[in-house]
Amino acid sequence: MPRPQITLKLATSLDGKIALANGQSEWITGEASRAQGRKLRARHDGIAVGANTAVLDNPQLTTRIAGEPDPQRIIFDSRLRLPVESNLVKTAAQIPTLILYDGTMNVEGYSLANTDVTLLPIKKDARGLDVVDAMAVLHGRGIKRLLVEGGGTLAASFIAAGFIDVIEWFRAPIILGGDGRNGIGPLRLETLDLARRYDRVELRELGDDIYERYQRLDGSSA
Template identity: 45%
Template sequence: MTITLKLATSLDARIATASGESRWITGAASREQVHRLRAAHDAVVVGIETALADDPELTVRLPGYTGRQPARVVLDSRQRLSPACKLAATARETPTYVVTTAEPDAALTQAGVHVLSVAADGEGRPDLMGVVQALANAGLANLFLEGGGQVAGSFLRHGLVDAIEWFRAPIVIGGEGRPAIGALAVAALAGAPHFRRVEVTQLGDDLWERYARVA
């Protein structure tokens, strides 16, 4: 199992303004590279808040691309994903999974969505170790985390992020903007997740920074 976290942020690590505006923080070259990274993974993973706010497709959309599409995974404890959203509406064309803590919703399964039920954590969300195991059992061992801050924080807090692909735009949004990473409960620097920068590339006006976890 390899888990990669993608971040597309301002210089101060914000993914949206306070009002939720986020299109587009990074430039076209960065967004194109994200699609290439999607194509290299088994599945793209988002939280339900991202799915509800953006109604994304989470597919690889590159000129001339005819390769395999990654599966789409939504962490959705209460199965709030609508059967009419883009992910569910295309579930029979591109594999789509909802990971929940409840029994599968018939409306989603009838739409072709694969619903995986796992145990809840202490906050009622899908337990991440259970999530990772359920996805691995489904043949999805190479995960690409795309959002949002709660998902990023949860995976980092549990020590499950192996690599970070960070696209930074040369703008500053400020403290009222939405952070890329949620709470980590870090009490001391020694307990913070540590990563090693392995590469930096300029993409248009943006920087693409690649990090690997320090064991």
């Protein structure tokens, strides 16, 4: 099945957390890591986040780099929870914004249907929106390189499907503890041989943070 080449970007604490239990996440990593993350956005056709990230963080998902294009913004929002006053909706006329939702829903009457976002119906599976169907839809719309930025549930769905070709991991020297929000959600593995494995191909310091780049063991890359 044709699909985009997919990169997972993680910005976490040492123990793999992306936020406190109350959702606070600004800022776990330092400015050097955030600048590198914005450069990553510029190298991709699309950037994807889950509904929780879109609603709680109210991000813009832009490069904020002069002369660099902004990727299309993709929100996995099965129940169309994104508020019309969010940054993503308010700027959808300037930057294409795609909302993937549960294809069994009737969108008539939803406020998002009367905005500049593009609503795309997607099949569902046991984890939520079917990432196989979603990737086929996005590939058909010209998205060949996709950056997945969060949150943990969405990351787990892509990993479980075997769709993560590259991991770009920015790790800050702090520990948030077991009640923090995980960068990667449950994978429901029963044996270690089912775990996805990656080669680390780069390791360096970015300010106080550590940056690591991993590729799939089969050699594919985004």
